[in-house]
Amino acid sequence: MLRGDPASLAGQTIREVRRHGKFIVMDLSSGSVLTLHLGMTGKLLVNSGRTAYTRAGFQLDQGELVFEDLRTFGRIEISAALPDRVAALGPDALQVDADEFAARAKSRRSAIKPLLLNQRFLRGLGNIYADEALFGAGIHPRATASRLSVPRLRRLHDAIRQTLRQAIDAGGSSISDYVDADGVPGSFQERHQVYGRQGAPCPRCGGPIRRIVVAQRGTHFCPCCQKR
DNA sequence: CAGATCACCTGCTTGC
DNA sequence: TGCAAGCAGGTGATCT
Structure with missing residues (x-):
């Protein structure tokens, strides 16, 4: 469910949030990348509080970004660049001609x-x-x-x-x-x-x-x- | 290399 | 009522 070092996120700024197919990609100030996938039942919520299905929480200046995921098919990955297997996906369904x-x-x-x-x-x-x-x-x-x-x-x-x-x-x-x-x-x-x-x-x-x-x-x- | 199969996990619905 | 089986917005490892 989690790959990479969550401690490396401390103090960083989210420069951009983008979509890559079904993946949510956040570009961080250090140049590293936070890649999330909601799987089947994942949700990203702000200041929702925590439940039995809270798998991660990110403390932002604006509040807590909460990752909920009942079936645990979701993924979170912290890496130096967009993971190869994600970068190698086919053209986007809404962009391909x-x-x-x-x-x-x-x-x-x-x-x-x-x-x-x-x-x-x-x-x-x-x-x-x-x-x-x-x-x-x-x-x-x-x-x-x-x-x-x-x-x-x-x-x-x-x-x-x-x-x-x-x-x-x-x-x-x-x-x-x-x-x-x-x-x-x-x-x-x-x-x-x-x-x-x-x-x-x-x-x-x-x-x-x-x-x-x-x-x-x-x-x-x-x-x-x-x-x- | 492409395609098929299974595994991962939890909860709800259906049928016996 | 109780229990087992089947079903669910997805990917990814492993086999052929």
């Missing part, structure tokens, strides 16, 4: 959904938004990436952007416990078209949404609207 996205996908023979979740292929997309984007593009989650036409891959690229933009606007998806830094839950779960809606009618064709398992992840899709 359609041509590059399509070209990268064309060279991969894996199923499209696990490819979208592979952070070395594309950074920043998770399980909910992979399902929602594939629905938006009308692509079956088990479709082979390299066999998808360039126009369909461009549509997928567009669907990823739209899905993420709308989700960000809605403050994210709060299924059970996600909240932002102010403790406020998101509302995008109310607009999920397929995720968590197995058995419910597809918003496009009215047929039942199905849940299958792809690469060990729960996967939700419309068998009628999403084709290989």
